[in-house]
Amino acid sequence: MFKTPRGTQDILPQDQPAWQHIENTILTLCHRYGFERISTPVFEDTGLFTRTVGEETDIVQKEMYTFKDRGDSEITLRPEGTAPVCRAYIQHGMHNRPQPVKLYYFATIYRYERPQTGRFREHHQFGAEAIGDKDPSLDAEIIHMAWKIFNNLGLKDLTTQLNTIGCPKCRPVYLENLKDFYSSRIHEMCGDCRVRHQRNPLRLLDCKNPVCQSAADSSPRSYDYLCPECGQHFEKLKTYLRILEIPFLLNHRLVRGLDYYTRTVFEVQPEDVGGQSTIGGGGRYDNLIGELGGPPTPAVGFATGLERIMLNMEKQHLLPKSNGGIDIFIAPLDEQAREKGIGLLNILRQEGFSAMMAAGEKSLKAQLRQAGAFSARYVIIIGEEEIKKNSVILKDMATGEQETIPANSLVNSISKRLKGS
RNA sequence: GUGGGCGUAGCCGAGUGGUUUAAGGCGCCAGGUUGUGGCCCUGGAGAUCGAGGGUUCAAAUCCCUCCGUCCACCCCA
Known part of the structure; x- marks a missing residue:
């Protein structure tokens, strides 16, 4: 792996x-x-x-x-x-x-x-x-x-x-003073600091070693030079x-x-x-x-x-969590409905909605469960009846309410609900 | 680079030598009759117990090595 x-x-x-x-x-x-x-x-x-x-x-x-x-x-x-x-x-x-x-x-x-x-x-x-x-x-x-x-x-x-x-x-003037300050006490500093004293004296100041810290605290200050x-x-x-x-x-x-x-x-x-x-x-x-x-x-x-x-x-508990859900989830009940659904998906997406359709053959129950899991706001159900009448069922997942509407008024209907227009 | 803790399914986590064919929970999938979710109930899938080696009649459980992870040092963002 x-x-x-x-x-x-x-x-x-x-x-x-x-x-x-x-x-x-x-x-x-x-x-x-x-x-x-x-x-x-x-x-x-x-x-x-x-x-x-x-x-x-x-x-x-x-x-x-x-x-x-x-x-x-x-x-x-x-x-x-x-x-x-x-x-x-x-x-x-x-x-x-x-x-x-x-x-x-x-x-x-x-x-x-x-x-x-x-x-x-x-x-x-x-x-x-x-x-x-x-x-x-x-x-x-x-x-x-x-x-x-x-x-x-x-x-x-x-x-x-x-x-x-x-x-x-x-800085050179300051560093000279810093080095002088440390020279008298370098023997009691940590090994790293002895190297720093030679090569990069500035870094003597941020040593975390307790002994070196007290020295650094009382060391000359750059802003005085x-x-x-x-x-x-x-x-x-x-x-x-x-x-x-x-x-x-x-x-x-x-x-x-x-x-x-x-x-x-x-x-x-x-x-x-x-x-x-x-x-x-x-x-x-x-x-x-x-x-x-x-x-x-x-x-x-x-x-x-x-x-x-x-x-x-x-x-500090400041992180946002949810990435929101999708607008519409389409649940087709048979192959004919799926074909219808593919067309609707395309139209809805072109209209700017986020939409997806259940994949694979699943019971309506399973499809709705899935819609819930994806936090869909609306589900469009298409079955035999709807194909016959050229309509769809539009279900509001928050309220559970649903109505049958003509397929060609779907975009309008959804726009009204989601965009408030 | 140094020192220490830890490593069991996607996640959390029980189990510290033999009733373990490795609990439980979350999540996932399915079902709870004929076309309806979120709660509830039932079932299912999913683990070479981090990897390799060793000890033992027997190892997730003990030992060694490696890897990973976390903590401290160091350094920095």
């Missing part, structure tokens, strides 16, 4: 209403905020990700689905959504479009992880990117839209954590967020697992922090497009995991 590969899942018909609800909510907001949809390939050149996400990150080090294709090209299933969008921005000369270019995507994301609740090897992300302007109002807009999405879906008790990690001008430009950017962003009435918490230990971020970083988390707490996150990445060989282009964006949204909505 074949099964879905580890860490992947089928999204079954009964789950689709929930997915659609989430997608529709997001689509509405994207339109309101002026974002346009983009789709990129599931796989890209491996280099796109190693260059942007960062060689030292866990994603690149141990989580990418990388392989050589039959033409010996190095291919990777996308482990995140931002780099491909930036690649598309460059490839299609989008810097010639009015800036900022505001794009959103729904994409499957691939990471070789050990699966558990809310964590998969294939998952679905929604992301939005505003590319081409460094204005902090765009940072605010991105955070606002993220916050709005969760809000409109009805999610409660979310916190937005905010930090800034400076730019290539001021910002250059004037970054400082002003951060101040303005906070002002805008207050105007938008977005509650946020400053967290100097918030850094992200991807190396391309500059200045703003943020994460949205549910209150009851389980294992997989983050439901969405993002930040500014002013150097990414330049590093990919494009013109120097500032940008800001965020992404959210649809499975994580779903998980939290389920906890």
